[in-house]
Amino acid sequence: MIRTTIFLEQYLRRVVLTVTCIGFISCIAHTGWATASERPHIIYILANDLGWRDVGFHGGRVPTPHIDALSNSGARLESFYTLPYSSSARAALLTGRYPYRFGLQTKSILAWSTYGLPKDERLLPQALNIAGYRTAMLGSWLLGHAERNQLPTQRGFDYFYGNLSPVGDQLKKINTIGLTDWFEGERQMTEFGYTTDLIGDKSEALIDTHDSSTPLFMMISFPSPGMPLQAPDRFSSRHSHITDKATQTYLAMISQLDEAIGKIINALDKKQMRKDTIVVFHSDNGGAVKRKYLSGDGDTDQTVSDNGPFRSGSGSLYEGGVRVPAIISWPGRIQPSISTERAHITDMYATLLHIAGVSLGKNDQVKPIDGINISPALMKNRLLPKRALVLNVNEFGGAVLKNNWKLINVSTLPSQTELYDIGNDPSEELNVAHQHPEIVKELSATLLEASWEMAPSLYLDDLSNPRNYRTPMFWGDNPQRP
Numbered sequence: 339m340i341r342t343t344i345f346l347e348q349y350l351r352r353v354v355l356t357v358t359c360i361g362f363i364s365c366i367a368h369t370g371w372a373t374a375s376e377r378p379h380i381i382y383i384l385a386n387d388l389g390w391r392d393v394g395f396h397g398g399r400v401p402t403p404h405i406d407a408l409s410n411s412g413a414r415l416e417s418f419y420t421l422p423y424s425s426s427a428r429a430a431l432l433t434g435r436y437p438y439r440f441g442l443q444t445k446s447i448l449a450w451s452t453y454g455l456p457k458d459e460r461l462l463p464q465a466l467n468i469a470g471y472r473t474a475m476l477g478s479w480l481l482g483h484a485e486r487n488q489l490p491t492q493r494g495f496d497y498f499y500g501n502l503s504p505v506g507d508q509l510k511k512i513n514t515i516g517l518t519d520w521f522e523g524e525r526q527m528t529e530f531g532y533t534t535d536l537i538g539d540k541s542e543a544l545i546d547t548h549d550s551s552t553p554l555f556m557m558i559s560f561p562s563p564g565m566p567l568q569a570p571d572r573f574s575s576r577h578s579h580i581t582d583k584a585t586q587t588y589l590a591m592i593s594q595l596d597e598a599i600g601k602i603i604n605a606l607d608k609k610q611m612r613k614d615t616i617v618v619f620h621s622d623n624g625g626a627v628k629r630k631y632l633s634g635d636g637d638t639d640q641t642v643s644d645n646g647p648f649r650s651g652s653g654s655l656y657e658g659g660v661r662v663p664a665i666i667s668w669p670g671r672i673q674p675s676i677s678t679e680r681a682h683i684t685d686m687y688a689t690l691l692h693i694a695g696v697s698l699g700k701n702d703q704v705k706p707i708d709g710i711n712i713s714p715a716l717m718k719n720r721l722l723p724k725r726a727l728v729l730n731v732n733e734f735g736g737a738v739l740k741n742n743w744k745l746i747n748v749s750t751l752p753s754q755t756e757l758y759d760i761g762n763d764p765s766e767e768l769n770v771a772h773q774h775p776e777i778v779k780e781l782s783a784t785l786l787e788a789s790w791e792m793a794p795s796l797y798l799d800d801l802s803n804p805r806n807y808r809t810p811m812f813w814g815d816n817p818q819r820p
Contacts, residue, residue, distance in 0.1 A: 377470065377553040377694045378668065379615040381602065382431075382686075384557070385595060386424065386478065386564035387652050389625025389643035392592055393663050396646060400577065400589040404600030405665075408619060410674055412667025413716050417680040419739070420623050421730055422652065422659045424504075425480045427622040427683055428559070432461045432481075434687025434707035436728055438788065441796035443732040445653075447480055449503040449513040452803055453796040454482015455493070460703060462687055463494030466555045469696045474544055476500050477537045477559035483519075491524055495557075498523055499540050501533070505561045508533045508568040532570050534562045534591070538598025545605040550614070553694070560598065563591035564652075565626065567642070570594065588642035613669045616693065618686065620664035627651035627658065649766040655737040655746050656766055660729050672716050679722045680739075684709030689716075726781075731788045733795060738785050743774075745781035755782070 394402040395409045421427040425446040426437040432455070437443050440456045447454065455461075463473040475495040482488030483502035490498040499522050503513045509532055511520035520529050529536060541558050548554055569590035576593055580586040599619070606612040625643025627650060645651050645658035652659055664681075666672060684707065691698055692711040708728075714720040726740040737746045742761030748754045757771040757778055771778050 379554040379611055380690055381615055381617045382557045383599060383619045384559040385621045386561050387626045388563055388621035389645045390648055390663055391644040391646035392625060396663060400592050402596040404596045408667050409665045411669060412665055412672050414676045415664040415681055416676060416678050418620060418662060418664035419660050419727060420662055420683045422623055422654055424622050428481055429455050430683045431686055433459045434684050434709040436708045438731050438792045441793040443730055444795040444797040447482060449515045451800055452484040453800050454488030457487055461494045463555060465691055465696050466694060467494050469694060471553045471555045472496055474556045476541055478561050489524055534560055534594045534598050538601045542601045542605040545609055550609055550611050560595055562595045563588055585642045616668045618666050621662040624651045624659040624662060647765050655729055657764060666716060679715045681712050682709060682727050685712045689713050726784050728788045731785060731792055736785050738781050740781060743777050747785055
């Protein structure tokens with residue numbers, strides 16, 4: 339039996355529960371906390387595989403009144419980029435560094451994987467915890483679960499409630515290989531209800547019981563509206579006019595996600611914490627769409643998400659995979675606006691630590707970060723510096739974005755180089771690589787430099803471990819349109 343199974347089924351039955359945190363506020367005895375007036379509360383909300391046009395403010399098929407209200411209260415980031423895969427996106431957020439630097443550039447950590455986010459990386463909750471924040475993680479972790487030192491409660495979070503690996507059933511709380519995967523602290527537990535409801539209700543309860551004089555960082559990572567497609571009847575019935583069952587369920591999941599986010603914002607209002615709280619919301623990557631892979635494996639997820647004008651979706655380096663709806667709201671500090679300044683998920687690490695007054699000096703931040711502090715653009719309407727964004731690089735290719743030029747290199751056979759003028763062609767319809775060889779040369783050099791700094795892929799290394807489950811090698815980003 340693989341080590342993942344041993345850990346989930348045996349080890350965690352023996353481990354002492356370090357943080358049950360029914361009362362949360364009394365569970366960790368820290369001293370010297372900073373006050374919320376000095377450091378704002380931070381609520382960071384991730385959706386899973388939410389399409390660009392699946393929110394109301396982008397013309398979605400279903401109303402999202404709570405997400406739209408959040409958008410109207412803050413900055414709507416129209417050029418916000420993440421990573422193609424869930425684990426990579428979370429790793430970039432929590433480290434401020436490109437995942438290729440520490441081996442998480444290839445696909446996501448799966449239920450049977452034995453590796454995790456390397457323990458020598460400084461994480462956002464660790465930095466905030468030392469600065470006096472109470473920290474909580476709710477929902478999908480997806481950054482390692484085979485060993486105890488990979489768990490969120492060992493990586494800076496005072497409290498954890500949710501799933502460690504990809505969800506296999508939203509109601510049964512099992513992962514994709516059928517093992518129970520729902521935890522509070524480090525204790526595996528049986529919980530009844532739907533994942534989105536449970537996460538929303540627990541988030542609401544933690545805010546309600548929190549001592550608002552202590553700064554709070556909550557990362558809330560909803561599995562919805564990603565696979566598997568499941569929704570409670572009370573939400574599905576709202577969309578009974580839709581005949582396609584998959585689409586009906588997907589839209590119901592978005593409605594449920596919106597309701598849960600409304601509960602969180604209402605809890606902040608009720609606690610009179612809202613004006614002292616930064617709320618960040620975005621999808622971890624683009625919505626899942628069908629793609630035909632060169633490996634001959636056929637289509638993937640059902641086409642139910644809507645990435646609007648953007649090409650492809652989750653798992654792809656095209657805009658539909660890495661450009662996502664994003665909001666940052668802080669009443670009185672960030673004015674309602676629509677920003678086209680190009681930002682990256684790694685920027686959130688530097689930005690939130692800067693706002694919280696946490697040091698990024700070399701004595702504290704030993705490893706250099708790739709993100710920048712974007713608060714001047716958010717609070718003072720200043721332009722961000724021009725820079726190249728490495729959207730990802732791995733053993734099979736990569737992509738880099740500079741100014742309005744985006745280079746995608748597919749090195750698996752048949753290899754291909756693609757260049758797009760994103761400013762004039764956001765749908766990536768026209769490959770202009772042959773017309774601009776000098777730009778291809780410049781961006782290729784940037785991508786090559788990044789590849790020399792790339793750590794070996796932990797996903798590919800993990801393939802050498804014996805397993806009882808079929809593990810995909812790597813499908814890559816098919817140059818064919820979906």
